[in-house]
Amino acid sequence: MPRTPKLPSIALTVSLLLLLVALISIGRTLDGVGRSAVLVERGHRTIEAYGSLLSTVKDAETGQRGYLLTGRVIYLQPYETANKSLGNQLANLRGLAAGDPDQTRKLSQVTSALTDKTKELARTVELARAGDRAGALAVVETNAGKVRMDRLRRLVGELVSEQRSALAQRRANFDAAQRRALLSAMAAAIAAVAAALTAAWALFRSGRRTERRLAASEAELSHRVAELAAIYDSAPVGLSYADRDLRYVTVNERLAAINGRSVDAHLGRTVGQVAPDIAEEVESIYRRVIETGEPALDVDIRSKASTGDGDARDYVANYWPVRDAAGAIIGVNVAIIDITDRKAAEAALAASEARLRAVYEAVPVGIVTADLPSGRITGGNSFTGEITGHPILLSPDIGGYDEWVSYHPDGSRVAGHEYPLARMALLGEEAPEIEVLYDRGGTRRWTRIMGRPVRDEAGSTVGGVVVLVDVDELRRARETLEQEVAARTADLATANTQLEAFAYTVSHDLRAPLRGMEGFARILLDDFAEALGDKGRRYAGRIVAAAERMEGLISDLLTFSRLQRVEVSLRSIDPSGIIHSAIEDVRGAPGGADALIEVEEPLPSVLAEPVVLGHVLANLLGNGVKFRREGAPARVRIWGERNDERVRLWVEDEGIGVDQEHAERIFGAFERLHGQEAYPGTGIGLAIVRAGAERMGGTVGLDITAERGARFWLELRAGSAPHSEGAGVG
Numbered sequence: 001m002p003r004t005p006k007l008p009s010i011a012l013t014v015s016l017l018l019l020l021v022a023l024i025s026i027g028r029t030l031d032g033v034g035r036s037a038v039l040v041e042r043g044h045r046t047i048e049a050y051g052s053l054l055s056t057v058k059d060a061e062t063g064q065r066g067y068l069l070t071g072r073v074i075y076l077q078p079y080e081t082a083n084k085s086l087g088n089q090l091a092n093l094r095g096l097a098a099g100d101p102d103q104t105r106k107l108s109q110v111t112s113a114l115t116d117k118t119k120e121l122a123r124t125v126e127l128a129r130a131g132d133r134a135g136a137l138a139v140v141e142t143n144a145g146k147v148r149m150d151r152l153r154r155l156v157g158e159l160v161s162e163q164r165s166a167l168a169q170r171r172a173n174f175d176a177a178q179r180r181a182l183l184s185a186m187a188a189a190i191a192a193v194a195a196a197l198t199a200a201w202a203l204f205r206s207g208r209r210t211e212r213r214l215a216a217s218e219a220e221l222s223h224r225v226a227e228l229a230a231i232y233d234s235a236p237v238g239l240s241y242a243d244r245d246l247r248y249v250t251v252n253e254r255l256a257a258i259n260g261r262s263v264d265a266h267l268g269r270t271v272g273q274v275a276p277d278i279a280e281e282v283e284s285i286y287r288r289v290i291e292t293g294e295p296a297l298d299v300d301i302r303s304k305a306s307t308g309d310g311d312a313r314d315y316v317a318n319y320w321p322v323r324d325a326a327g328a329i330i331g332v333n334v335a336i337i338d339i340t341d342r343k344a345a346e347a348a349l350a351a352s353e354a355r356l357r358a359v360y361e362a363v364p365v366g367i368v369t370a371d372l373p374s375g376r377i378t379g380g381n382s383f384t385g386e387i388t389g390h391p392i393l394l395s396p397d398i399g400g401y402d403e404w405v406s407y408h409p410d411g412s413r414v415a416g417h418e419y420p421l422a423r424m425a426l427l428g429e430e431a432p433e434i435e436v437l438y439d440r441g442g443t444r445r446w447t448r449i450m451g452r453p454v455r456d457e458a459g460s461t462v463g464g465v466v467v468l469v470d471v472d473e474l475r476r477a478r479e480t481l482e483q484e485v486a487a488r489t490a491d492l493a494t495a496n497t498q499l500e501a502f503a504y505t506v507s508h509d510l511r512a513p514l515r516g517m518e519g520f521a522r523i524l525l526d527d528f529a530e531a532l533g534d535k536g537r538r539y540a541g542r543i544v545a546a547a548e549r550m551e552g553l554i555s556d557l558l559t560f561s562r563l564q565r566v567e568v569s570l571r572s573i574d575p576s577g578i579i580h581s582a583i584e585d586v587r588g589a590p591g592g593a594d595a596l597i598e599v600e601e602p603l604p605s606v607l608a609e610p611v612v613l614g615h616v617l618a619n620l621l622g623n624g625v626k627f628r629r630e631g632a633p634a635r636v637r638i639w640g641e642r643n644d645e646r647v648r649l650w651v652e653d654e655g656i657g658v659d660q661e662h663a664e665r666i667f668g669a670f671e672r673l674h675g676q677e678a679y680p681g682t683g684i685g686l687a688i689v690r691a692g693a694e695r696m697g698g699t700v701g702l703d704i705t706a707e708r709g710a711r712f713w714l715e716l717r718a719g720s721a722p723h724s725e726g727a728g729v730g
Helices: 004-070 073-097 101-129 133-141 144-202 208-234 253-259 276-292 340-362 382-388 398-403 420-427 472-527 529-565 576-588 610-626 685-695
Strands: 238-243 248-251 296-303 313-323 329-338 366-371 377-380 434-440 443-455 461-470 571-573 596-599 606-608 635-643 646-653 699-702 711-717
Touching (some): 004 133, 004 420, 073 101, 101 144, 133 144, 238 253, 276 296, 276 313, 276 329, 366 420, 382 461, 398 420, 420 461, 576 596, 596 610, 606 610, 610 646, 610 685, 610 711, 685 711
Parallel strands (some): 596 635
Antiparallel strands (some): 238 248, 238 329, 296 313, 313 329, 366 377, 366 461, 434 443, 443 461, 646 711, 699 711
């Protein structure tokens, strides 16, 4: 009994010793974690450094080839930049390999291969700079450069592969070190709590001050525990701990939501009781982790527990064994993440890619894809082989494009760098399409080749797509069509010549006797009127009237004929002047002197031929004046309106109008709706209007919605001439 007062001190000393041991263990574990992290970070830097080195050499080679192919100094910029960067990159790699004899030895091999490659590049560039581009290209065509580049790629690939294997091992060591640190921290926490409780018990009788300090320590501890609990419960990942009997001990809110039950409904129950739909699968994983002591990582699980509507959701789970201080497994920690949305997105992406592939294979054109700026062919659709007559040539760079055999229209062979894909690789921009005669094993067919660059979000060119279209039949059909057009053009020229001769005959040979008849009839009326008597004068008057009608008919026929074959040269004009000239002509015709003609100016400019436009407007105005209502003066209104690139000129009268059923018929030649006695004319006027409008690329029509009279419109392309000013009434 006398030793009893010393027990608290002994217990405190033992607890502190345990805490010290735990802290030493944590320190050693954290040191191991730090060393593993350093090695992992160095591995990442080494892989990135070798990738950067290989990319720099590719840039140098791309610059060299661009300079050799084009002779333009601007393509040496990537070559010179790459040469300046290689020394620093090698120095960086030596620093990363320091302390590792095997890495240092292999780096020496890479350095040797790199030296050989850069010497070869420098030699060709110097030859080209000296003016010997042929010699430089000859060096390239020896294929020595490709062999050196392939050796460099192989050495770098081996080093990167070894680094990735080592990196995987280092990551595993790092994860193991982290788990040991976690367990050590848990042990330290337990020891700290034990030390605090023991100290509290040992110092319980030391007074109120010690009690207040203990209370503060307990409050701080409770605060920290509450923080950890809050983090645990609010984590977006499902977290749980189950004992060896697979009964839940702790569960956070997220895992409870995943299982579709409350947190309380989990505690004390087995995994199988909470999630019966996945019990067999999940319980086997728990048991395997407990039996083997090995974690089960990235396990895919599909469950309907949380949906409530029969739809399953996808999860990925990680299982870690939990050990006590003696190393015995006492349970399993689980972390679960819902990946349903991610898998749905992956499925949608796969479906989209499948649809794209279906279109890719279904289109009746060849499609070839490549990486840029290297020019490496990455693939193509099956139709490409049908067009080229051979499988796709998966060239590693633009140097392999010379294997494609095609010819220019002049018979010269197309060089590899002339193809759109090569031009995009060298220039980094969209290349114009070309048409070549592609050699399909002895048979040459016309093929159109078009290329478009593929750019990333930053606008940099990262790839290219080339489309090949077999246009052989189209090209040969076009040649046949051109021959037919030439033949028909010659026939048309002959017909026009004959038509000119006929027009000349009508204008001179037919008019001469007609004028003779009219002249003699007028002499009879003027000099022999008394002798003729009433009946004779009436007959002679009919001869004169008939001659005048025939003269008008011949004149209209000649105008109609000329409009069909006259060469039309359109230009932008203001129609106001032509309209006023037509008004003057109408006023000089019978019945036109008292006509009221209003022009709403300014009028929009039009693309027209002045003479043809004059014929069209004169006939429209003449009809408006001629077909007046009996006993009423002729009233005609002219105005214009522009709609985008078209202009409509309107000619509206208040005359007798046109019935709807005749709206199209009146534009035919020799179509008359009224007798010659009531409204004399030839019946060709509106046919001349339509022919003139069509010759100027326009249209003409009748607005059948007009309440009275006739409202004609003439539509032409809009011109650029300024509007005329003012308004006038004719």
